[in-house]
Amino acid sequence: MPLMDHLRELRGRLTKAALALALGTVVGFVFYDQVWDFLTEPYCSLPDSQVVEGGGCSLIVTGPFDAFFVAFKIWLFVGALVTAPLWLYQLWAFVAPALHGREKKYAFIFAPLAGMLFVAGAALAYTVTALALQMLFGFLPEDADPYLTIGEYLSYMLIMMGMFGIGFVMPLLVILLNIVGILTHEAIAKWRRVIIFCAFLIAAVITPAEPISMLALAIPLVVLFEIAELFCFLNDRRRKRRDPSADLDDDEISELDETPSAMDEAPSPLEELEQADGREDKRP
Numbered sequence: 001m002p003l004m005d006h007l008r009e010l011r012g013r014l015t016k017a018a019l020a021l022a023l024g025t026v027v028g029f030v031f032y033d034q035v036w037d038f039l040t041e042p043y044c045s046l047p048d049s050q051v052v053e054g055g056g057c058s059l060i061v062t063g064p065f066d067a068f069f070v071a072f073k074i075w076l077f078v079g080a081l082v083t084a085p086l087w088l089y090q091l092w093a094f095v096a097p098a099l100h101g102r103e104k105k106y107a108f109i110f111a112p113l114a115g116m117l118f119v120a121g122a123a124l125a126y127t128v129t130a131l132a133l134q135m136l137f138g139f140l141p142e143d144a145d146p147y148l149t150i151g152e153y154l155s156y157m158l159i160m161m162g163m164f165g166i167g168f169v170m171p172l173l174v175i176l177l178n179i180v181g182i183l184t185h186e187a188i189a190k191w192r193r194v195i196i197f198c199a200f201l202i203a204a205v206i207t208p209a210e211p212i213s214m215l216a217l218a219i220p221l222v223v224l225f226e227i228a229e230l231f232c233f234l235n236d237r238r239r240k241r242r243d244p245s246a247d248l249d250d251d252e253i254s255e256l257d258e259t260p261s262a263m264d265e266a267p268s269p270l271e272e273l274e275q276a277d278g279r280e281d282k283r284p
Contacts, residue, residue, distance in 0.1 A: 013094045017087035024079025035074055039157050042129040048137040048146050059150045070150045077158065084115075110176055114169050117224075121168030122161040124216060129160060132213040163206040164217055171224035178232040185232040192229070196222055 001009075028035065043049050044057040061067055080087075088111075096104060137146050177183035188195070203218035 010094060013090040017090045020083040020086035020090075021076070021079050024081075024083035025075040026079075027082050028075035028078030031078065032071060032074055035078055039074075039154065042126065042157075043133060043148070043153060045130055046134055046137070048134070048140075058145070058147050059153055060147050062149050066149065066151050070154050073154060073158070106176065106179065110172060114172055117168040117172060118165035121164035121166070121220075124168075124220065125160040125164035125213075126157075128213050128216040129157065132207075135212055160207070160213070167202070167217055167221050168224065170221070171228035174225070174228040175231050178228075178235055183232070185229065185236045188229050188232055195225060199225065 040057060049057045140146060174183060199221040200218045203214045207213040207217055
């Protein structure tokens with residue numbers, strides 16, 4: 001297809017995805033109260049949040065537009081979740097014609113796995129949020145009360161769930177790169193210590209300044225990375241068993257196969273001419 005036709009198709013796919021997302025925001029608008037109660041449950045379950053007379057969480061609003069922006073974020077969040085199959089299909093329909101059959105098979109396998117790992121990471125972030133906030137509130141002086149704004153709390157929850165989900169998907173990307181031949185187990189083993197250190201470093205950066213959420217993200221990342229490394233080791237060994245020269249570097253020389261082929265056993269053109277001359281000389 002010409003470039004302009006690709007751009008027109010991309011515009012059409014993005015328009016359909018945007019329409020699907022707009023319809024999803026309607027669902028978020030309808031179930032806004034239920035989603036908000038679900039997201040605030042980890043914080044409202046803490047005794048430190050009950051500082052308002054008469055009970056209730058101490059989430060506050062500091063600006064006239066804070067409530068609207070929080071509601072709009074939740075509408076988009078719910079809309080992106082409920083319409084994920086629709087806008088993901090539009091992305092797949094645009095990319096699929098350029099993929100080979102083997103690549104399409106990998107996409108059908110890895111897409112559901114990536115979705116399940118992302119959900120698992122987001123669920124873990126939701127679970128450890130109460131423990132992380134409780135530890136952070138432990139540093140408050142006795143005469144101080146925690147008053148969080150609804151915008152700060154919502155951003156905290158969405159960032160935590162998103163980062164945990166993306167972190168859980170990264171080892172799956174390592175497996176995919178190994179399958180297509182870009183990343184080998186030798187390279188992974190060489191940089192194992194650096195990768196583990198980076199896992200703890202990234203967990204410390206994207207999580208609050210407390211050890212619970214950092215360890216809750218770093219330890220599963222290391223475990224998933226070790227599982228991915230084991231898969232890469234087995235896959236490279238299977239690949240080497242099928243093709244001994246598959247893991248050779250560009251500067252290495254592969255072993256010569258000295259087994260004679262059918263071409264070696266057949267006579268050369270010069271030998272055929274000599275044999276023909278010999279047959280002519282033997283004629284009476």
